[in-house]
Amino acid sequence: MKTLIVEIIEPNRLGELMTASRKFCDQPDIVAIGTGDIPGSYHVAYQTQECIGANLTASLGDLIKTNGYEIVLMSATTLGASIAGPLAILLSASIITEATGITDDSMIERPIYGGKAVARYKADTWPLILTIRRKYFEKDTLNGQTSSIPLPVSAGPVKLVTEKIEKAEGVPLEDAEVIVTGGRGMGGAENFSMLKDMAGYFPKGAVGASRGAVDEGWVSPSLQIGQTGKIVAPSVYFAIGVSGASQHLAGIANAKCVVAINKDEEANIFKRARFGLVCDYKNVIPEIVRALREES
Amino acid sequence: MHIAVLAKVVPDYAVPSSDFELVDNRAHAKYTRMIGLYDENAIETGVQLKQKYGASLTVISYGRDSDVPVLRKALAMGADRLVMIQGESDDAYTVAANLKLAIEKLGNVDMILAGQQSADMDRGLVHGLTAGMLGCPFIPQVSRISSENGVWTVDQIMENGVREMSVSGKAVFSITSVPENVPRIPAVRDIFGAKKKPVEKMVSVSGNGACVTEISVEIPILTSVCELIPMDDPGVMAQTLLKRLREARYL
Ligand SMILES: Cc1cc2nc3c(=O)[nH]c(=O)nc-3n(C[C@H](O)[C@H](O)[C@H](O)COP(=O)(O)OP(=O)(O)OC[C@H]3O[C@@H](n4cnc5c(N)ncnc54)[C@H](O)[C@@H]3O)c2cc1C
Ligand SMILES: Nc1ncnc2c1ncn2[C@@H]1O[C@H](COP(=O)(O)O)[C@@H](O)[C@H]1O
Numbered sequence: 001m002k003t004l005i006v007e008i009i010e011p012n013r014l015g016e017l018m019t020a021s022r023k024f025c026d027q028p029d030i031v032a033i034g035t036g037d038i039p040g041s042y043h044v045a046y047q048t049q050e051c052i053g054a055n056l057t058a059s060l061g062d063l064i065k066t067n068g069y070e071i072v073l074m075s076a077t078t079l080g081a082s083i084a085g086p087l088a089i090l091l092s093a094s095i096i097t098e099a100t101g102i103t104d105d106s107m108i109e110r111p112i113y114g115g116k117a118v119a120r121y122k123a124d125t126w127p128l129i130l131t132i133r134r135k136y137f138e139k140d141t142l143n144g145q146t147s148s149i150p151l152p153v154s155a156g157p158v159k160l161v162t163e164k165i166e167k168a169e170g171v172p173l174e175d176a177e178v179i180v181t182g183g184r185g186m187g188g189a190e191n192f193s194m195l196k197d198m199a200g201y202f203p204k205g206a207v208g209a210s211r212g213a214v215d216e217g218w219v220s221p222s223l224q225i226g227q228t229g230k231i232v233a234p235s236v237y238f239a240i241g242v243s244g245a246s247q248h249l250a251g252i253a254n255a256k257c258v259v260a261i262n263k264d265e266e267a268n269i270f271k272r273a274r275f276g277l278v279c280d281y282k283n284v285i286p287e288i289v290r291a292l293r294e295e296s
Numbered sequence: 297m298h299i300a301v302l303a304k305v306v307p308d309y310a311v312p313s314s315d316f317e318l319v320d321n322r323a324h325a326k327y328t329r330m331i332g333l334y335d336e337n338a339i340e341t342g343v344q345l346k347q348k349y350g351a352s353l354t355v356i357s358y359g360r361d362s363d364v365p366v367l368r369k370a371l372a373m374g375a376d377r378l379v380m381i382q383g384e385s386d387d388a389y390t391v392a393a394n395l396k397l398a399i400e401k402l403g404n405v406d407m408i409l410a411g412q413q414s415a416d417m418d419r420g421l422v423h424g425l426t427a428g429m430l431g432c433p434f435i436p437q438v439s440r441i442s443s444e445n446g447v448w449t450v451d452q453i454m455e456n457g458v459r460e461m462s463v464s465g466k467a468v469f470s471i472t473s474v475p476e477n478v479p480r481i482p483a484v485r486d487i488f489g490a491k492k493k494p495v496e497k498m499v500s501v502s503g504n505g506a507c508v509t510e511i512s513v514e515i516p517i518l519t520s521v522c523e524l525i526p527m528d529d530p531g532v533m534a535q536t537l538l539k540r541l542r543e544a545r546y547l
Contacts, residue, residue, distance in 0.1 A: 054434055054463075089425055092507075094508050095507075097421045098420065111418065113418070116515065117516075118513070160459065165456055202547075215475060221473075228413065257546040268312040271518065271522070274521075284527075288538070292538070
């Protein structure tokens with residue numbers, strides 16, 4: 001099927017979309033957003049620097065209509081969320097968002113009820129607009145580069161005023177091998193420094209948070225892990241003072257080993273954990289940090 | 297200024313996976329009904345804008361008539377009125393078509409707020425479709441809004457930072473959660489006051505359907521055996537944990 005990927009130039013996202021595209025075609029086309037070379041081999045590559053979804057919808061609609069694309073693939077990120085709905089209306093398209101799997105017979109799987117259930121859908125008409133959740137599709141190795149032709153984009157309704165990119169200190173959460181996450185049970189922003197210390201002892205360690213901790217204003221929203229935060233796949237995931245709501249667990253489905261530290265033995269996080277410590281985190285984190293320090 | 301907030305009533309989203317049951321591919325009817333978490337962030341944002349700009353605030357919901365008492369919470373938080381479209385579909389196109397009709401019927405809506413995603417379907421789609429149908433711009437994951445001379449300036453929380461953008465005229469924004477829009481807990485006086493606020497009911501129309509068929513809904517089986525590390529001595533516990541993680545080659 002004729003497939004178009006729409007994505008910013010970022011190798012991890014592009015790799016995952018390339019894997020998803022193999023369910024539909026041998027070689028997709030792409031609209032690559034941003035500057036620089038486009039990694040990977042595409043049949044045709046278009047490029048634009050317009051990064052605001054609302055300003056791209058009209059030209060994407062024209063391109064899709066003119067070329068008869070049957071599948072439009074994006075990742076379920078801010079950009080994908082901006083474009084998918086309005087584009088579907090423009091094209092009277094089928095649409096499925098936040099997919100986590102595509103079966104061999106082209107059924108699309110996505111979690112509902114905060115990950116407590118999984119629904120399967122089949123598209124009845126084309127084009128199908130599909131956004132995929134990060135980290136659910138293995139990333140393809142992107143070979144070589146594809147030279148692009150510019151995508152004409154006329155001025156859209158939204159103006160960019162400023163953009164502040166947060167530089168992740170150390171390893172980005174998506175690439176971390178060990179994640180030390182604090183929840184509302186941490187009790188205050190100052191207590192996160194303990195978690196930072198702990199994460200610092202692991203070569204690819206990073207600090208994460210639950211929505212509970214973000215809502216309290218203790219850490220930046222960019223640290224949130226879960227269904228509406230970052231989707232992560234570390235080897236070890238320490239969940240500290242986190243109750244284990246299904247929407248949080250949706251972000252750690254691919255974590256290999258979960259260590260839960262919670263003073264409530266009934267907390268749901270123990271149902272997902274491989275190892276559990278039923279206690280006040282304040283009694284054990286300093287000891288874990290001490291043990292790591294002595295070893296290093 | 298007239299602000300409309302789109303809010304959906306859903307089954308208790310905090311029910312843990314182990315207690316979750318389906319009937320006819322949907323959550324069992326026994327769960328408490330509540331306003332979606334992000335939709336409450338959107339209502340809170342609407343209330344703050346109403347207070348700042350002297351706006352009027354209408355909550356629009358498509359769903360069951362029996363959910364009106366649940367939606368009174370939005371009125372108690374500070375919304376002026378509720379429009380309840382009576383319908384049972386979960387189809388995103390159908391819901392959006394109905395929300396669009398209600399917005400157009402209100403006539404003078406300047407801004408539409410929605411939650412980032414519903415707390416049952418979790419798809420983050422209905423608002424973008426509604427914007428497409430209304431023919432107005434859509435900006436998702438907004439954390440802050442201000443208005444000057446008919447121009448909205450908004451902050452959008454992206455994966456790796458914050459983008460400030462401006463747009464003029466009617467627009468749809470989906471609201472993400474930040475400490476500033478944690479939903480307020482209404483005072484008893486406001487809960488009583490909400491009972492007197494107007495509720496308008498609308499009959500729904502059938503939409504064209506999202507051109508997708510739901511084939512199945514299943515509860516994934518979670519198998520996990522949690523090994524509890526003894527807590528007699530925190531120092532020993534820390535060493536045991538690290539040792540077990542290494543033995544199992546996780547570290
Ligand atoms: C549509 C939707 C999307 C969502 N997306 C996300 C998401 O992406 N990420 C996310 O995290 N949530 C998400 N949520 C919210 C989620 O449902 C929960 O509300 C949230 O995860 C709770 O955060 P928490 O576990 O930190 O807080 P709480 O549920 O308040 O849990 C705190 C825990 O800390 C423990 N505790 C307290 N003190 C101590 C101590 N001293 N030592 C040890 N333990 C202690 C308590 O026993 C408790 O279990 C979403 C919800 C909805 C509806
Ligand atoms: N039935 C509904 N009634 C009112 N608003 C809705 C309804 N369904 C979805 N919405 C709005 O659209 C947002 C996204 O919904 P969804 O696409 O289901 O994740 C929700 O957070 C609500 O603000």
